[in-house]
Amino acid sequence: MTGYAVVLGEALVDLLEEPSGDSVIYRPAVGGAPFNVAVGIARLGAPARFLGSFGDDPWGARLLAYLSSVGVGTAAAVTVPGVATTLAVTTFEGHEPSFRFYGDSYARYDAPDIDTDLIAGAGLLYCGSMALLSPPVLAAARRAWSVPGPVRVFDPNVRPIVGLNPDVVAEFATTADLVKLSSADALALWGESPESAAGRLLDLGAGAVVVTIGSAGALVASTAGTVRVPPARITPVDATGAGDATMAGLSWGILTQGLPADLGSWAVLTRVAVHVAGLVCESRGGAVSMPTLPDLRARFVDLAV
Template identity: 30%
Template sequence: MSTILCVGEALISLTPPAGTPLVDATDLHLSTGGAEVNVAAHLARLGVPTRFAGRVGQDAFGARLRQTLDDLGVDSRFLEVDPERPTGLYVKDATGSATTMRYYRSTSAATSYRHVPAPALADVAHIHLTGITPALSDDCRQLVEELLALDDVKTSFDVNYRSALWGKGEAAGILRSLAERADIVFVGLDEAGDVWGCRTVDEVRRLLPQPFELIVKDGSREAVAFVGSRVVRVPAPVIDVVEPVGAGDAFAAAYLAARHYGHDPEDALHWGHTLAGAVLQVLGDHGVTMDRTTLEEQIRAEAVNHGA
């Protein structure tokens, strides 16, 4: 079975108890994170052969990230170690109903990642990337451009616009250009509105007609897949949200896994909603231990409950 390669930033996440502002927290939950790490973790749990390539520091946090990938069954052989730069981290700060991400990564090892070695591409049929990586440095941006230009490999790109990394004036054109080169693109309608001014899912499709497969997530309402000329809509389930960060990565991973297994876009949207919904109800970006069998059983149960 062919491998999906996730390339990007590996981070350590520190999270206070649910609903606790950082200023009041006496305990922090330590976990591993980073958008591409989250996707790799979920793909591996769903039984998809998965590899990760990136760069961490020669420190305990970097070792923790490698151990986590290994424990999940993700091929970590191409996780490089930088002897001079540290592993990046971020802290989640709950303020009212919102969660603010406080990043400590400006000189991290991940910002110096420049090249995926040829052996890392062996047996790889699909490369997954996000818009976070090109915002880290010029080298990282060039890396993403080179990977999206590869022949004979499918590519997916999650826009993942992060205003803390770059302003919309700089990001808008670059993210659009990168998305236009990918085979599969994920974007939230909210971030498409922030960075491109799109108000509807159809406006997003008009802005990005090139990707054969474009998935637009409209928050708690629905997710829409534009696949060629076909349009597929699946409503989002009602979820009591504990912590929102990481749900988009879970959605992307589950969607890609479903397509990897040959499911149609409608089934893939259901997979995405179900795994993202589970992540919304826990702390930690990929703390849900849901395998393929459990996910499929939950989808069937939800279909019965809704009279499908």
């Protein structure tokens, strides 16, 4: 397969909690789930374009500059005058992050901002995450999703604090070639196990489903059945961006190798993707930890990639 990825969604600044003596400090890092996915795809070596809205403050400029520095195209992004960049204050239980969000710079992208020619020329289109809670962004995603041509991948990436409408998830899943979600997403959306959620999404029409299960690896499902993929053997430091890294690895594989034709091929690709996520977990921060292909090969010498 040839072409580039188009990634639509939020970009923001993570304030990551870290211990400092008897107190804590908050370290800023560029982020946002779709932002991380776009960076991850580009770092692995496939072309990517980012669609979204940015604040007009120094952090908005830094987010755009970081995308450009790793090779992600930003020509179709929008900077909104008078709007400050969204902050995600991040706290940890062990290695697992939780988030509180302040501001809505990511929520200003709208359907008229969509370049349908850009979408039609793409090899892959990603939509998902909390940006779809914004009516303008949801309208933009619906317009992009309706353009024929690219492989469609969807990640609900539910945040329990802000949520995501299950009807919206169902709407995008119905025509998705791939839905990636976490076991926490499955529980938050439907109160279901990974297996039940995967079956639900396949029944809706999704071509394949990958459910990440934290330190237990992932589950891959299609109409041919279900396969468990073991996790990478790592020493975790920070799980921020792990699910996004999985999505980046899956998207990179689809762009460079084509849409998997059977369950076995999906399992092979998912094994690569969970190793991308594993490597991200060995460093702090999400986007800044996304590996290159040489990084991945050097860390996991037995991984066929």
